[in-house]
Amino acid sequence: MKQIPLPIGVDAEPDFDNFVAGDNAAAVDALRRLVIPSPPVYLWGPAGAGKTHLLAALARQLRAEGARVGWFDAETPLPWEFDEGWWLVVIDGAERLDAERQHAAFALFVESATHGAQMAAAGRLPPVDLPVRDDLRTRLGWGQVHAIKPLTEAGTRAALRREADRRGIFLSDDVMDYLLTRFARDLGSLMTLLGQLDRFSLAERRAVTVPLLKKMINEESGHA
Incomplete structure (x- = not known):
């Protein structure tokens, strides 16, 4: 039977408490304890493993502390403009970025480093295997890299x-x-x-x- 896309509706907003960690307890703990700003964080693993959930949980934790967050993915329209008020900049689905968005993502890394914002990203592949430009690949793999494993x-x-x-x-x-x-x-x-x-x-x-x-x-x- 084909999976039918169904609306999420009013289900609970992703946070660390409603994430089922399984074999990912160390990654969850590292994200919970992340000191802002730190070197970039990158999560990788198969679709459905919970990467986006964890990025959203990190964003929610920071928003609860009064932070502002920028969120980008392959569907986010260009141009991508950095806001100096952001504490966190998220790039989800790194393997799906086209050439223009790869350029925009690299620019966000540069701006974040200049203004002390935290970068966090996710993709289905480890940084070394991402089909992106070399300078962006280097930035994505520069800091903490966590493999997110699906549940048994x-x-x-x-x-x-x-x-x-x-x-x-x-x-x-x-x-x-x-x-x-x-x-x-x-x-x-x-x-x-x-x-x-x-x-x-x-x-x-x-x-x-x-x-x-x-x-x-x-x-x-x-x-x-």
Whole structure:
């Protein structure tokens, strides 16, 4: 069954407390304790491992301290202009930057160094393997580099159970197995799907079951 894009809605904003660390505890701790400004931070790992979540958690932590944050990715329109009020500048999806955005990203590194802002970035590849210009690759790999590993199946199940408990959902083994065998296995997609299922079950006034999940997917895909 094809994964259907579903809206996040009012789900919890990413922070360090709602990130399921798994084998990434050291990286999470390093980000929590990051002293601003420090050398650049770069996170790499497969899609869905939680890189964007961690960048957002870092941004949220700094905003709570009164900081301002600039956030860029491959879809951010040009020009990219640095704001001297930023404490943190984030570049997500480094491997997807085109030539113009690579140039803009390098300029942000230069401006950040000049004004004492923290740089943090993420991509699916380690810095040495990124398909970007050499000077940008060097900047991305200059400071802390953390490999972010996806959860094991047991960790994913535990995370889904915890989120279901938080929402007051009884998640049966049948529903859990269906989620893990029919949809994208990364935790971000599964959490989004669980949130949608929670709202759908409330609207239908029915318990969360495999038939209810199938009905939701059929309606979302226009096959009601």
